[in-house]
Amino acid sequence: MALLNISGLTTVFETATGPVGAVDGASFTLEAGEVLGLVGESGSGKSVSAFSILRLINPPGKIIGGRVEFGGRDLLSLAPREMRAVRGKDISMIFQEPLSSLNPVQTIGAQVMEPLLIHTSIGKRKARDRALAMLYRVGIPDAESRFDVYPHQLSGGLRQRVMIALALVCEPKILIADEPTTALDVTIQAQILALLKDLQSELGMAILLITHDLGVIAEVADRVAVMYAGQIVESAPVQAIFDDTAHPYAAALINSIPDRTRQARRLIAVKGNIPDPRHLPPGCRFAPRCGFAQPSCVTTVQKLTAVDPTHATACMRVQAGELPRPIPTLTPELPHG
Amino acid sequence: MKHSMFGKKLKMRLGGGIVIAVILMAIFAPLLAPHDPYDQDLMSRLIPPFWNAQGDWTYPLGTDNFGRDMLSRLIYGSRLSITVGVAAALLACTMGTILGMWAGYSGGYAETAIMRLADAQLAFPDILLAILIVAAVGGSALNLILVLGLSGWTVYARVMYNMTRSIRERPFVEAAVSHGARSAYIIRQHIFPQLIPVLTVVATLQVAQMILQETALSFLGLGLPPPTATWGNMLAEGRDRMWAAPWISNLSGVAIIILVWGINMLGNGLREHLDPNQRGRQ
Numbered sequence: 149m150a151l152l153n154i155s156g157l158t159t160v161f162e163t164a165t166g167p168v169g170a171v172d173g174a175s176f177t178l179e180a181g182e183v184l185g186l187v188g189e190s191g192s193g194k195s196v197s198a199f200s201i202l203r204l205i206n207p208p209g210k211i212i213g214g215r216v217e218f219g220g221r222d223l224l225s226l227a228p229r230e231m232r233a234v235r236g237k238d239i240s241m242i243f244q245e246p247l248s249s250l251n252p253v254q255t256i257g258a259q260v261m262e263p264l265l266i267h268t269s270i271g272k273r274k275a276r277d278r279a280l281a282m283l284y285r286v287g288i289p290d291a292e293s294r295f296d297v298y299p300h301q302l303s304g305g306l307r308q309r310v311m312i313a314l315a316l317v318c319e320p321k322i323l324i325a326d327e328p329t330t331a332l333d334v335t336i337q338a339q340i341l342a343l344l345k346d347l348q349s350e351l352g353m354a355i356l357l358i359t360h361d362l363g364v365i366a367e368v369a370d371r372v373a374v375m376y377a378g379q380i381v382e383s384a385p386v387q388a389i390f391d392d393t394a395h396p397y398a399a400a401l402i403n404s405i406p407d408r409t410r411q412a413r414r415l416i417a418v419k420g421n422i423p424d425p426r427h428l429p430p431g432c433r434f435a436p437r438c439g440f441a442q443p444s445c446v447t448t449v450q451k452l453t454a455v456d457p458t459h460a461t462a463c464m465r466v467q468a469g470e471l472p473r474p475i476p477t478l479t480p481e482l483p484h485g
Numbered sequence: 486m487k488h489s490m491f492g493k494k495l496k497m498r499l500g501g502g503i504v505i506a507v508i509l510m511a512i513f514a515p516l517l518a519p520h521d522p523y524d525q526d527l528m529s530r531l532i533p534p535f536w537n538a539q540g541d542w543t544y545p546l547g548t549d550n551f552g553r554d555m556l557s558r559l560i561y562g563s564r565l566s567i568t569v570g571v572a573a574a575l576l577a578c579t580m581g582t583i584l585g586m587w588a589g590y591s592g593g594y595a596e597t598a599i600m601r602l603a604d605a606q607l608a609f610p611d612i613l614l615a616i617l618i619v620a621a622v623g624g625s626a627l628n629l630i631l632v633l634g635l636s637g638w639t640v641y642a643r644v645m646y647n648m649t650r651s652i653r654e655r656p657f658v659e660a661a662v663s664h665g666a667r668s669a670y671i672i673r674q675h676i677f678p679q680l681i682p683v684l685t686v687v688a689t690l691q692v693a694q695m696i697l698q699e700t701a702l703s704f705l706g707l708g709l710p711p712p713t714a715t716w717g718n719m720l721a722e723g724r725d726r727m728w729a730a731p732w733i734s735n736l737s738g739v740a741i742i743i744l745v746w747g748i749n750m751l752g753n754g755l756r757e758h759l760d761p762n763q764r765g766r767q
Contacts, residue, residue, distance in 0.1 A: 202663055207592075236664035248656040251675055262674075263664045314664070 150177035151354050152201070152239075152322055157214035159193075159200045162207070168425045170196040172378040173214070175452065178322065183348060183355045185369030185386070187362060187401070191422050193378040194358045198324045201356075202235055218322075236263040240315040244327040246307035250299040256310045257283075257295035263318045282313040287343060305336035309343070316347060323348075324356045329364060341368050362405055366390065371458075374398045377423055377433040380452055384459040392473050394461035396441075397434045399475035432463070440471055496754030503747025511564040518557035519545070522714045526552035531730045547732050549722060551712075555733065558714040559740050565708075565715045566744065569629050570696035576634025577695075578688045581641025582680070588642070589649030590672055600646060603639040611636045612701060619707040629708060633695050644687055645680055652676050682759040689752035693745045700741050716741050 155175045160167040171193040178184050188194045200211050203223065216223040223234065240263070243249040250259060260279040264270060270278070276295075283291035286309040299307055308328065315323055325344065329337040345368050348355055357369060365372055365386060373383040374395065382395035393399045400418040420437040429435055435445040445464070453467050454460045465471045510517060526548070533540050534547040534555070546555040588599040606614075618632045652658065653676065661671050702708045703717020711718055716737045723733030 204659060204663055232665045232667060234665070235662070236666075241660075241663040243656060243660060245656060249660045251657045251661075253678055254674075262661070262666070266665050266667075266670065311660075314660075 151180040151218070152178040152356075153215070153217040154178075154197075154201065155215050155217075157197060157200055157211070157216065159196050159205055159209060159211045161209045165426065167210075167212075169378050169428075170209070170425065171200060174375070174378070174380050175214075176373045176380055176383060178354050178356055180321070180354055181348070181352050182370040183345075183357055183368050185365040185372045186356060186358045186375060187360060187365055187372060188375035189360055189401075189418075189422060191425075192375040194360075194375045195326055197375070198241070198326050198356060198358050201324065202239060202241060203231055204241075233267070236315075236320070237267040237318045238320055239322040239324065240318070240320045241324040241326065242308075242311045242315045242328050245331050246304065246311045247299060247331075249311060250307060250314075252299055255296045255298060256302070260310065260314050260317055263314065267318050279313070279317055282317045283310070286310075286313040286316070286347070287339075288313070304332055305339065308332060308336075308340055312340075312343065312347070316351065316353075319351055320353060322354050322356065324358070326358045327360070328357070329361075330359075337364070338367075344368065362401060374401070377428065378425065379433065379462065381434065381462040382460065383452070384456075388456075388459055392459065393475045394455055394459060394466045394473050395434075395463045396438045396471075396475050399477070400437075400439075403477050440465060440475070493754045493757040496750045497758065500747045500749070500751030500754055503743060504751055507563050507744050507747070508567060510560055511567045514560045514564060518554075518560045520554035520557045522553060522557040522561040523712055524553060528552065531726070533730070534732050534736075546736055547730075549719070549733050550726060550730070553712075555719075555736055558719060559716070559736060561714040562716045562719060562737070562740070563744070565626060565703075565713070566696050566699060566741075569626060569633065569699045570692045572630045573633035573637060573695040573699075574688050574692045576630060577637030577691065578641055578684065580634065581638035582645050582684060584638065585642035585645030586649045586672055586676065586680075589646040590653055590668065590676065596646075599642065603642045606636070606639050612698060615698060615702060616705065616707060619702060624702070624708050624710060626709065629699055629702065633698055637691060637695065640687060640691060641684070644683060648680055648683060649676055652679055686752055686756040686759060689755055690749060693748040693752070696741070696745055696748070 154177065157171055157174045158169065159171040160169050174193070174197050176184070186194045186197065196205070196209070199205055201216050201223065203211065205211055211224060214224065218234070218238065223231065226234070250256065257276065257279055260283060261272070261275045264275040264278055265272070268275075280291055280295060283295070288294060288306060288309050294302070299310070302310065328344070329340050332340060341364060344355060357364070359365060369386045371383065372386050372389045373380050374389070374397065375381070376397050382389070382393075382398045384392070384394065389398060390402060393402060397418075404417055418437060423429065423433055423436065429446050431448045432438070432441070432445045432450050435441040438445065442465070448464060450462045450464045452460050452462045455467060461467065463471070466473065466475075529544065529548055530550060530552045532544050532548045535542055535545050540547065544554050544556070546559065548554055549558070584599050588596040614636050615632045619628060622628050658671060658675055661675055666674075699708065700715075700717035700720065703715045704721045706721065708717050709715055711722070719737035720734050720741070723730065723735075723737065727734060
């Protein structure tokens, strides 16, 4: 039994022209103690999926279907009060932009104490001690004297450490990290990822890591789910995603990573754009951009199906054995020679 | 950027000084007033102030039509102005802030109901509304406070509504939700503290508005009935003798002007002091 079991999650945004689907029947599981990477390009629905797990979708957004099972309960059917007890205690979240996610007029110490004061009945003194211990644990040097400073007085890396301390102070079972390193420079990114990895093994929690950066995935994830236009198109152990790619979209993403051994001077971008969610192809949503698409791909609805015990793809041509694994690299046309 | 005539520190000191002086005057009126403000003496009617040739130091600022000491009446008059101004502004502030934050935070029906009510009330002249109500229920200090307070909440509601809405959309509020915080907790811990600086400024400036409205109502005979010493009443009483005894209206008018000017000065100084864009300026 997985720690977190998401099935058929569907989230839409109401617009003047009718509901627009952001997440469409996404299913994935998160096992205790693992790091699951959720990758996809902007607008693929990965952040919306993460926010849907904690029911942080604000109107006009709405979760209209699916189940999010955690600890034998469906989070989507909990009363608001029960849901609040889960947030920050069992499942917490860190965000992309640490500066705007911290209250500018509260000291960082007060903010790290906040989840403890909300979820436990320990007094302020004990909460302060635990918050301070957590600040030291996330690697804030001299946390004692930084306890009463304001977020703007810290560097970007330290702010993200404060966010992590804030999310982990109640020792949750699951941490959802929404692009935790996107706003940081590369050396700090590496430090933060190493910290997350350390804390994960130390506290034994599971991490759902949302990113568009396959390099980050390769570094820290145990398993990967690739999202495209609101659907999961491939899920596999991290090594298999790179070595045994089973969906043309995942293959295209991997191909677009700059590689110094490759001779082509131009980056191999995925052709075209993510489809308009109001006018999706009836079948495979990637078909219009896919180098391997056949006419039937566009019209046939394709389901995420296991091709190995640990490996699932939504591509019917791979499922039928018509395409080799890993999906071969298509030589890109270089328009200007 | 245009530099104002006074720096913010001078404004706050000058305005604050005037306000504190008037408040002290109101509190210690019995000790300061040289005469009983209600003591009529028909033998010494309409004595002009000391700077006039016929002036008399027994009544430094002269006497009115009933021979009452102007200085004592002015000192006692400050009590009503300060009480009504501050209490009405506090009432308006509390009501408007609660309703504005509620509308801004929860949205939906509460937002529509509260903000449309505010719009409707804004479309109606405050003073007219106040006149109608006071004419119906009668003038007493409590009624004045209630009427002015209830007619003044819209300013706060609008300001707090807009600020709450913009703060509500900021990621740290969403982060607080993700830590399991209740709405009441978020409003108390994350939204309200950020509203305090603006609230202070709006409330200070509104005290001046409230005092002016109270005086206007008193002047129109809708405030506390005579012989109560209020600045508005004195202004009205002096109107009949503008030519013979101009000091009655003039002195009460000057008292109103000084207090309102002082409060506005204090409010503007605070606004500049609390506005981050103005920080570092002198």
